[in-house]
Amino acid sequence: MAALIPLSALAEVEILKGSPAWALTLLAENAEERRLTRGALVVRQHGPADIVWILLEGSVEILLQFEVVGDLLVGVQREAGSVVGWSAFREPHLYTSSARCEQECRLLAVPRPAFEEIFARDPLVGANILRRVAATIDARLEGALRFLTDEEPAGE
């Protein structure tokens, strides 16, 4: 397993802000840092959403992939600490879009069961995390709407 991720780094991740140290420790013990090259797929549309990815460095394109339209760019995530693959928190736990590295990226891969363990241990901590994830999705909604009306997709 790779070196433990510093808790201070995790504490700065948007969806984990306000989470107690024990929760951050649990995540750090289960997380793995990965480097992906430009063009690599982070998640694939309709794939099983078993991992929550946290962007540490780089930028990721969010794509809808349909046969008739090919790859439809619906957003770009650039902000360090942002989540890729929030579908891991949401039934039916299938990624609803693909995410592809726009450039070389450094990401944290956190298995979904680690979060579920936190949720089971302290539901209020879990609720805080999920509220923050929902806020993230809400922000992307505005980006998608702008893209729908031919605005530039809002970067994260």
Next chain:
Amino acid sequence: MDTVREVELLANSALFEGIDPHHVRELAGLATPQAFQAGETIVAQGESADALYVVEQGEVRIVYALSSSAQPLDEEEGARAPTSEVVFAARERGYPLGWSAAVDPNVYRATATALTPTHTLRVDRAQLEAYAQAHPVFALAFARRALWLAGARLGTVRLALVANRLRSQREAIAALLADYAPTLPVTSPLHHIPHLLGHRLTVDTALASLDALVREGNRVEREVAGLVREQLHDIRAALLLFRSLQRIYEVVASAPPELPAEEIRQRSLLEFQQLFAGTRHIVCGQENLPACPGHIFVMNHLVNHPDNLLPNDFILTLDTHFVASMILLPHYGQAPIRVVRKSHRHEHGHQRYFDRLGYIYVYSGHVEEDAEPGPSPDDRRREFLEIAAGHLAAGRNIVICPEGTSVPTERSPVAFRAGAFRLARLTRPEPLIVPIAVANFDKRIAQTRTAAVVGKSWRLSEHVDPEAPDSVLHDFVNHHAHPMMAGMVRDAERLAEEANPPGEAR
């Protein structure tokens, strides 16, 4: 609303799905019924989300408005800039509105407006948060649901994006379903949906199937059916329009034989008023309408959209019925007389409809080559003028489309025939000629804004000496009347295109 119904409403809402019934009962006790009139705002984009609402009954329009940073600032109005809009509709019981109350930063992301009288259950955010804090298990479950809802909305918008790129909701839905196909049971009714949506006579079945899947499908089916259903606002609106046309046809064609034509005309136009009330339209120039009836109204004639074709191969012309029902009937209290083409022998639907309305028939000999035996063209022309003059003398309005054919808005109007103007010339007292230009009735009117412009009325004798030869009349029609109408049709087109024109209905 009684408590049992409130509990049932919340329990069946997507926002509370799977939540322990005990918590749902407690929250139902905290919730308050709130009703909204048609046109009333339920939540407004940008405002503090201090409550969420669950729809008990009614139809709601949801609009995401985006200010365009690419547009220049308006010099007169300062910071206000034009907006783009993304519109959805909701009509099912249990639909959650204002769920931003459950998601930071607690600001409503869209404006929800009641399209019909709407009854909701309101849940105050402060009370919800206090309850969540005191009940951690509920807090977690509810956060999962709020996240689920946020994801569903994002999915809806993304699918709308695909539809936008494909310029077709149906194709986008087909693409979505094809994409999910490997994850669906082979027996899933979702596989049928693209085919059912492909024809207006089976859209009903598709919608019913989706409604059932949202309630009873497996998790993937419920997700996908919900996504598809949210996209179907325009298709649903088109279906309602089509059903209205079917009903109107039967009101006329199946009217009791003893009912007078005037009564049938009136009834059909009242039905059309209901139909058009559900569409976006704008009318300008009503102040130009003469105070009393008994005049000739000339208008351009637009082709019908093929979606409006009834199963008996007949199409009700929307432009002329709009003018009759939305402009003339409200102003004069009487249904006008229209001049229509006599049905060909094989046009049974056409004949069943128009034979009951007491309209004035013109035979194809006036407009095209006449293959039918019968009176000579001159005799028919005389008969037409006599009948029409009789109506005018009796104080009835007559609507005539001088082109004798129909074309799309962009090509309208084509050349005029002289019949309407010859009628004005030969009728005493001389009637006014009132021009009315229409636009966009050749499009899917459930998805577009139509427009009508009423021009200033005039008498033919002001322009053409009553004793002048026919060539002078034709010259006037071709070089004055037609260009004037062409200008008015362009005005109507522009009116329909304006973002927020004053006087728009719906």
